[in-house]
Amino acid sequence: MKIGIIGGGAAGFFAAIHAKKNFPESEVTILEKSQKLLSKVKVSGGGRCNVTNGCTAISELSKAYPRGEKKLKKAFREFNTKHTMEWFEERGVALTIQDDNCVFPVSQDSQTIIDCFMNEASELGVKIEIGKGVNSIVKNKNLFEIGFKGNELIYEFDKLIIATGGSPKRSGLEWLENLGHKIEDPVPSLFTFNMPNEDITKLMGIVVRETKTSIQGTKLKSDGPLLITHWGMSGPSILKLSAFGARILANNNYEFKLQVNWVNTQNYEEVFNSLKDLSAKQPNKLLQNYRAFSLPERLWFYLLEKNEIPTSKKWGDLGKKDLNKLTNSLTNDIYSVKGKTTFKEEFVTCGGVSLESIDFSTMQSKVVSNLYFAGEVMDIDGITGGYNFQSAWTTAYVAGQLK
Numbered sequence: 001m002k003i004g005i006i007g008g009g010a011a012g013f014f015a016a017i018h019a020k021k022n023f024p025e026s027e028v029t030i031l032e033k034s035q036k037l038l039s040k041v042k043v044s045g046g047g048r049c050n051v052t053n054g055c056t057a058i059s060e061l062s063k064a065y066p067r068g069e070k071k072l073k074k075a076f077r078e079f080n081t082k083h084t085m086e087w088f089e090e091r092g093v094a095l096t097i098q099d100d101n102c103v104f105p106v107s108q109d110s111q112t113i114i115d116c117f118m119n120e121a122s123e124l125g126v127k128i129e130i131g132k133g134v135n136s137i138v139k140n141k142n143l144f145e146i147g148f149k150g151n152e153l154i155y156e157f158d159k160l161i162i163a164t165g166g167s168p169k170r171s172g173l174e175w176l177e178n179l180g181h182k183i184e185d186p187v188p189s190l191f192t193f194n195m196p197n198e199d200i201t202k203l204m205g206i207v208v209r210e211t212k213t214s215i216q217g218t219k220l221k222s223d224g225p226l227l228i229t230h231w232g233m234s235g236p237s238i239l240k241l242s243a244f245g246a247r248i249l250a251n252n253n254y255e256f257k258l259q260v261n262w263v264n265t266q267n268y269e270e271v272f273n274s275l276k277d278l279s280a281k282q283p284n285k286l287l288q289n290y291r292a293f294s295l296p297e298r299l300w301f302y303l304l305e306k307n308e309i310p311t312s313k314k315w316g317d318l319g320k321k322d323l324n325k326l327t328n329s330l331t332n333d334i335y336s337v338k339g340k341t342t343f344k345e346e347f348v349t350c351g352g353v354s355l356e357s358i359d360f361s362t363m364q365s366k367v368v369s370n371l372y373f374a375g376e377v378m379d380i381d382g383i384t385g386g387y388n389f390q391s392a393w394t395t396a397y398v399a400g401q402l403k
Contacts, residue, residue, distance in 0.1 A: 011375025283316025
């Protein structure tokens with residue numbers, strides 16, 4: 001049996017390895033259009049490779065996927081984060097779970113993961129061909145005939161696994177649409193918010209550990225650490241909003257109002273009373289020397305300045321008007337977002353081959369028999385934290401069984 005894997009990324013390698021393990025007598029070939037293999041693995045997590053997440057409860061794990069949650073829940077019973085960690089550790093890759101539940105190799109180097117895949121593929125006898133950009137797929141009786149760009153050579157396979165990753169444009173998925181698959185228009189999923197007209201950007205580098213964020217006029221809400229950058233805002237709290245709001249924000253042309261709660265407490269009265277208590281208990285302390293809610297100093301000064309409250313003022317001199325203004329800024333600070341920044345090397349897309357076109361118990365196409373899917377080429381994406389790699393491992397594992 002000849003098995004073709006289109007795509008030499010994370011899902012492609014994992015699918016190829018499992019296909020070869022399951023069918024040792026078969027000939028498994030990875031076809032990669034570029035000259036680089038596992039390029040996204042290389043740059044992921046700042047070059048450290050966030051291989052998965054430490055969350056082992058399937059019900060919780062599946063909630064990390066704005067698209068694909070229900071389908072993945074079933075697939076995770078076959079291969080989940082626990083299995084991923086075991087798989088790597090069995091092959092000598094020591095892993096560490098960080099406080100935020102992100103899982104990295106102990107080496108803190110993505111090359112460790114790449115070497116693991118290359119060694120495994122080599123030992124199993126998986127063939128790898130680079131510079132093979134697929135131009136056409138034709139099903140001729142029971143065989144797939146694969147044509148390449150600028151090449152008259154045709155390859156034939158009995159079974160095919162598509163693991164080409166996310167495509168930023170619909171045109172990159174036309175070849176799959178031509179085979180009869182439904183395509184969901186791709187739009188960016190994980191991106192940071194640009195705030196060209198907000199001077200909070202002068203606080204770049206500040207991280208607030210616990211925030212709540214939401215987008216005005218929608219039901220989109222998030223929480224977690226927030227990073228202020230020289231172009232706007234980033235960090236898990238923002239990236240989660242961008243993932244769950246991918247289509248809504250695209251439809252709004254990435255122009256909207258972001259509401260930030262800096263103290264992770266929604267209750268206005270609770271925050272107001274905390275400030276009031278401070279003013280009663282520390283009346284002689286200067287605002288500049290005694291920060292509420294242990295906020296970063298520069299952010300605290302910024303919020304005071306925004307509300308025209310001098311930092312040299314004493315806590316005891318704050319009137320009800322000042323306390324109300326401060327409470328409002330702490331619980332409902334509003335910023336205008338105009339545009340986004342997507343990390344091109346690590347781009348994640350919402351969209352791809354519709355899950356309606358795929359039998360998730362096997363990852364086989366419902367339209368073309370013996371054709372399977374793995375990874376982000378499907379309309380599946382997760383929030384930041386190792387979830388996108390986990391869905392790649394899971395779907396590749398299932399696809400590699402070639403049921």
